[in-house]
Structure formats: structure tokens, C-alpha cells
Amino acid sequence: MPKITFIEADGNRVETMAQAGNSLMQTAVNAGIAAIAAECGGVCACGTCHCHIEPDWFGRLVPPAVDEADMLEFVIDPDEHSRLSCQIKITDDLDGLIVYVPESQT
Amino acid sequence: MSDHLDSAIIFEPLSDAFAQDPYPTYAAMRAQDTPYYYEDADTWMLTRIADVEAVALDPTMLRSVSHLMNEQECIDLKKKMNWHDMPHHERFVQFSMLDSEGDVHTRLRKMVFREFTPAAINKHRQAIEIIVDRLLDALMDRPEIDFVEDFASHVPGHVIGHVLGVPENDRPQLRIWSEDIVQFWNIGRTEDDKRLAESATTEFYHYLQSLLAERQKAPKDDLLTRLLAEKNAGNMNEDELVSTTMLILKAGHGSTIDVLCSGMHTLLKFPDQHKRLRETPSLLKTGIQEMFRFESPLPYFHRFATQDTVVAGRKFKSGTRFGLLYGAANRDPARFENPDEFDVARSPNRHIAFGGGTHFCLGNHLARLDMDVIFTRLHERFRSLSLIDESPKYKNGLSVRGPESLRVAWTPA
Ligand code: HEM
Numbered sequence A: 001m002p003k004i005t006f007i008e009a010d011g012n013r014v015e016t017m018a019q020a021g022n023s024l025m026q027t028a029v030n031a032g033i034a035a036i037a038a039e040c041g042g043v044c045a046c047g048t049c050h051c052h053i054e055p056d057w058f059g060r061l062v063p064p065a066v067d068e069a070d071m072l073e074f075v076i077d078p079d080e081h082s083r084l085s086c087q088i089k090i091t092d093d094l095d096g097l098i099v100y101v102p103e104s105q106t
Numbered sequence B: 001m002s003d004h005l006d007s008a009i010i011f012e013p014l015s016d017a018f019a020q021d022p023y024p025t026y027a028a029m030r031a032q033d034t035p036y037y038y039e040d041a042d043t044w045m046l047t048r049i050a051d052v053e054a055v056a057l058d059p060t061m062l063r064s065v066s067h068l069m070n071e072q073e074c075i076d077l078k079k080k081m082n083w084h085d086m087p088h089h090e091r092f093v094q095f096s097m098l099d100s101e102g103d104v105h106t107r108l109r110k111m112v113f114r115e116f117t118p119a120a121i122n123k124h125r126q127a128i129e130i131i132v133d134r135l136l137d138a139l140m141d142r143p144e145i146d147f148v149e150d151f152a153s154h155v156p157g158h159v160i161g162h163v164l165g166v167p168e169n170d171r172p173q174l175r176i177w178s179e180d181i182v183q184f185w186n187i188g189r190t191e192d193d194k195r196l197a198e199s200a201t202t203e204f205y206h207y208l209q210s211l212l213a214e215r216q217k218a219p220k221d222d223l224l225t226r227l228l229a230e231k232n233a234g235n236m237n238e239d240e241l242v243s244t245t246m247l248i249l250k251a252g253h254g255s256t257i258d259v260l261c262s263g264m265h266t267l268l269k270f271p272d273q274h275k276r277l278r279e280t281p282s283l284l285k286t287g288i289q290e291m292f293r294f295e296s297p298l299p300y301f302h303r304f305a306t307q308d309t310v311v312a313g314r315k316f317k318s319g320t321r322f323g324l325l326y327g328a329a330n331r332d333p334a335r336f337e338n339p340d341e342f343d344v345a346r347s348p349n350r351h352i353a354f355g356g357g358t359h360f361c362l363g364n365h366l367a368r369l370d371m372d373v374i375f376t377r378l379h380e381r382f383r384s385l386s387l388i389d390e391s392p393k394y395k396n397g398l399s400v401r402g403p404e405s406l407r408v409a410w411t412p413a
């Protein structure tokens, strides 16, 4: 079970053991991260599961597909380490991943 | 097909009692081991949020199966639904992004999505403030109003008209067209209702054609101009453009009015929560989110299974029709602690009032912004707001939820 750390906008750290095969979005929702609104339920149709990946980790993820890249243009305050958490699949080699959660998605 | 347990439940979605308070019925349905089979509509009603979400997110569950039918089956279906002899309605209303799937849906949604992102929508804040202030200015010297008819029902026509680029003087007409087009779905449709829907669609179509011709000559900074550019670039045809415009109006019109009014009603019904919101304006965001959960204005949609499937632990055949009772799912104690309590600070609040999956509501940020501006202004401009009629009548039927009228007394600040 990979350990994932979410850092919320107010600095609060939430560490959680993720289930391989789940998405990073589901992991955040299960861990009670309210700011991951994930309103469309994970189909790349809303942009409200946006997060920032710790720079050291960013390049180690499978890069975004076209749908995700398109949607990332529309999220609030994107930066070069932005991803949609619903499009990231948890695998064992993500153990230690650090994710910054924006303050609000809407 | 219905099993004996169902008979314990009185599900009469057209009744006045259901309109006044559907939630005990929903709770009873949710408590059953299997979904409730509603014979009148040959539909399995889903009321638990886990089941509703699973079906909304299932790519094999579709809103429309007409693209899987042959020509004769399509004609038969239209006759059965009694909407085969309405050429404009068929072209622009029965066909829409909402009722398309797959590549067509993805392409059409892309054409408009950028216009409805939080950043794009926030640019309309000032315009919406002006619209709201003007409507309120005209009512200030009245000690009481009908919040539905005097105020809320004018908001979305003006706001959506502004977003589309409809000139101000023509915006009141949007409300009329929208209402005449959607009354088509009311229960007990007559030939007159059909004629009204068809003529409203036709008029709106001709009106849009004239606006588009103007934009062709003199482009502006508005949604119609940008849709026209997509059409000229070959990304959508004219029928798709017109139908998408009509969808934006009809999807965003009644729903906005209903949630504004049920939201107002709920706040006045729970004065403690209202006081809390007034004292801590930063709670408005969660408060609005809670209004959508508590009285979901579009509480019912449907999906068809396109293959044999399992829902709520039970097997169903391909072709089965499921009812997604968003309004019931949003009161599910499995997700929401004390679901029948209205809590303006509820967080997380993962409700499903805007649906889920690929058809997730395009206009949700606009709806939230309308609410944000309106409740902010009401709190700034009025010292007190109170209900005159303690139990206003709610609209009958399963597909909409909102008060018919809402008499409110107010005192300017
Ligand atoms: C005010 C409250 C509103 C509610 C509760 C609401 C709810 C919904 C829901 C539940 C759906 C998905 C239908 C399904 O699951 O089959 C939907 C779709 C849609 N909504 Fe909204 N809506 C609201 C306001 C608006 C507004 C203001 C607009 C536009 C200005 C809008 C435009 C749309 C469109 C275009 C779709 C179809 C999206 C697609 O097919 O991809 N809605 N809405």
C-alpha cells in the first residue's frame, strides 16, 4: 500500500495509505480532503479535482492524456505541476507521493 | 415485477402530498433492499447515492438510445412519445448535447466548456450584480413581494441573455420562450401544449438566425459570436449551434429560479442557519452548496442500460430504464450526517445535484454565481427578511422542485 501525503491549502498534512488501482482523486476523497470536490465523479468533465504535484514527483508520473491536458487549461490557478487527480492511477511505485491541494476548486 | 415489499411504499409523485415533502417517501424507498420499481413509467427508481452515482458514472448507461435504433424504431418511438409532428422542436430541442452521447457529445461540449469555467463565469459577476440591483431597485418600496414571480423568475433570462449576447430589450422574451418550450414536458400534454412548444421553438430559431446574421457582420465579445466562429470553422453545423443555445437557456432557466426560491425558503425556515450566514458571509459558498443539496432543483433524470447489468446488487436486462433520484440521493445518511438538517457550513458536501459523469452540469458555476450575488445583495440591502406564508405550495411532479410562489416580507437596511 503506497503512502500518499496531501498538504491542504492551510498547511494541514494528511497522510493516507492508498489502494493501488484507485485514482488519486478517490484516495483524496476517502481521506476526507474536502477541497478535492471532484464533482463529475472522475471522468475529466469538471476540473474540480485539480492538484499540484510535488515538483520532484511530477516527472515520475505517467504524463497527462489529451483530455486531461485540455481540461487543465480551465482549472483555477494552474501551474507547471498541475494535474487532475482523477486521471492519476495509484501504483505501488507512488509510495511517498506528495500532493498539494488548492484552497478551492469552484 | 414489483415485489411485495414495494407495496408498503406509497409513491405518488404527482400528488400534492409528495410535492409538499417528498423526503419521507424517498427515505422509505432508500430503506428497501432493492430499488423501487415504478410501474407507471416502467422505471427502477434509485435513491441511494452509491447506486445513483454508479449509474451516472457508468459509460454503458445512456440518456438516449436513439443512436442505437434503426430508422423505423426511431419513427415508432417519436410517435409513441407523440412528438413526431413538430419539425423545429425535433431539430433543436429533442436533439441536443444533453441527449447525445460519445463523440458527438464530446465535440459539442468542447465548443462551450471554456465559456463556463470558473474563471470565464467570474467575469460576468459585475453584469449579474447590475441585473440583480436593477430588479431589486424596482421592488424596494414594496413591503412584501412574491419572491418567485416578482424577482427570481426574471433573473436567469437576463443572466443567460447577457452571457449569450442577446440585446437587453429582448431578454424578457427569453423567459417566455424558455417556459413555452419546456412546458412540453409537463404531465398531461395536450395538442395546444405541443403547438405552443413548436411555435416558441420556431420563433426562437428565427430570432437566433437574425442575431447570428448580425454577428457575422459585426462580431462581438459574446458566446454567440464564439459559437458562430466554431460553426464557420466547420466544428459544428448550424442546427447544432441553435440546439446548443436553446439547451443552455432551457437547462439554466427553470432550475435557477427553483433553487433561488427553495434556497430562500430554506434559509427563512431555519432562522438559526440564516443568522449564521449573515454573521459570517464567508460561509456563503458552503451555504449555497448546501442549498443545492437540501432542495435539489432538478431531482430526477434517467438512464437506459445498454447491456445486461448489475445495479444495487441485482441483475437487470439491457434496455432497463433507471430513474436517478438526485433529490433522494442527496438525503442519503450513508453519505450525509443528519441529512435532513440544513447546515450552511457542511463540508465536505459531495452532493449530486448537478449530476455526474460526462453530462455533469455545464452551467453549475453560473448557477452558483447567481446565488452568490443574490444572497450577498439581499443581505446587504435588507435588514430583515421573513416568510409570510409558512408553508408555500411546491410544484407537483418528479422532475422539478421549487415553490410555486413565496411571499416574503422585507425591511430595507
Ligand atoms: C440551477 C441549478 C442547476 C441544476 C441543479 C442543474 C443540474 C443539471 C444536471 C443534474 C445535469 C445532468 C443531467 C443528467 O444527469 O442527465 C445538467 C446538465 C446540464 N446543465 Fe445544468 N443545472 C443547473 C443550472 C444550469 C445552468 C444555469 C446552465 C446554463 C446556463 C446549465 C446547463 C446545463 C447543460 C448545457 C447541461 C448538459 C451538459 C451535457 O450534456 O454535457 N445548467 N444540469
Ligand code: FES
Pocket: A025, A037, A038, A039, A040, A041, A042, A043, A044, A045, A046, A047, A048, A049, A050, A071, A084, A085, A086, A087
Ligand atoms: S473529477 Fe471531474 S475532472 Fe476529475
